[in-house]
Amino acid sequence: MRSVLRETGYTTAESGIDPDQCEIQIRFNRQSANISQGVDGLKGVLGAGDQGLMFGYATDETPERMPAPILYAHRLVRRLANLRKSGSVPWLRPDAKSQVTFFYRDGLPTSVNRVVISTQHEDSITNDELIETVERQVIDHVIPPELRSADYCAFINPTGRFVTGGPNGDTGLTGRKIIVDTYGGAAPHGGGAFSGKDPSKVDRSAAYMARFLAKTVVDRGWASRALVQVAYAIGVADPVSFAVETFGTERNSRRNVRGELLREFDLRPRQSLKPSILRDRSTIPLRHTATLGEQI
Secondary structure, rough: OOHHHHHHOOHHHHHHOOOOOOOOOOOOOOHHHHHHHHOOOOOOOOOOOEEEEEEEEEOOOOOOOHHHHHHHHHHOOOOOEEEEEEOOOOOOEEEEEEEEEEEEOOEEEEEEEEEEEEEEEEEOOHHHHHHHHHHHHHHHHHHOOHEEEEEEEEEEEOOOOOOOOHHOOOOOOOOOOOOOOOOOOOOOOOOOOOOOOOOHHHHHHHHHHHHHHHHHHOOOOOOOOOEEEEEOOOOOOOOEEEEEEOOOOOOOOOOOOHHHHHOOOOOOOOOOHHOOOOOOOOHHHOOOOOOOOOOO
């Protein structure tokens, strides 16, 4: 745990938490017997760990099959992290977040209109130095000039100072920033957080499986966009609902996309956690199953 804190960037009390001095408590208990009797099941059948509905989304607007706004937001914070970890910008601290607004035309992203970056920093750095460095070494590295709209604008630490961050600035983890865990608002979110959930909790595993199915639809060229929704009842293995929306982008209107996915994939929780037997999405055999979190 202490090594994870250090790797994350929390190395001193000033950074947000001191890994050598902080108290670490590990407390856990068995799952409620009322829940486990349905989840653990019999004869190898794993029931859903909770009721709920989950969504998976994919689009061909980027090679990663992710919406452009969330993809570029991820790239910005990844660039921040790389600069901090490499020591290139030593005054950066680990707490940071970003937001990117795109203009769309005919369903495709055409230009970036707004960029928002808030990053924690050492107290010795002035606002002007921070803004200039983030603009030059982060934004310019990720958002090229030709991708920016005529009225493009960037907001860098819009409140001014961001010295206090991490656990000292805002406590809690599970359930925070759930939109950044998925598609940045481009698709519905099922409402359940992924953090802290074991794979029997379909909030997590079924959301991964739904993403895998949506990505399969796009990778195979069946549609340009796909939204997969699946719902479960606690303790029941088979989903109670399964729907596919392709937003009118299907390449073959006679193909029953929902029916083909149901025939090919087993949506019971245990099956969705089995190792993949092929990496090539274009040659997925019948009853193929996805590894938890694989290529999400």
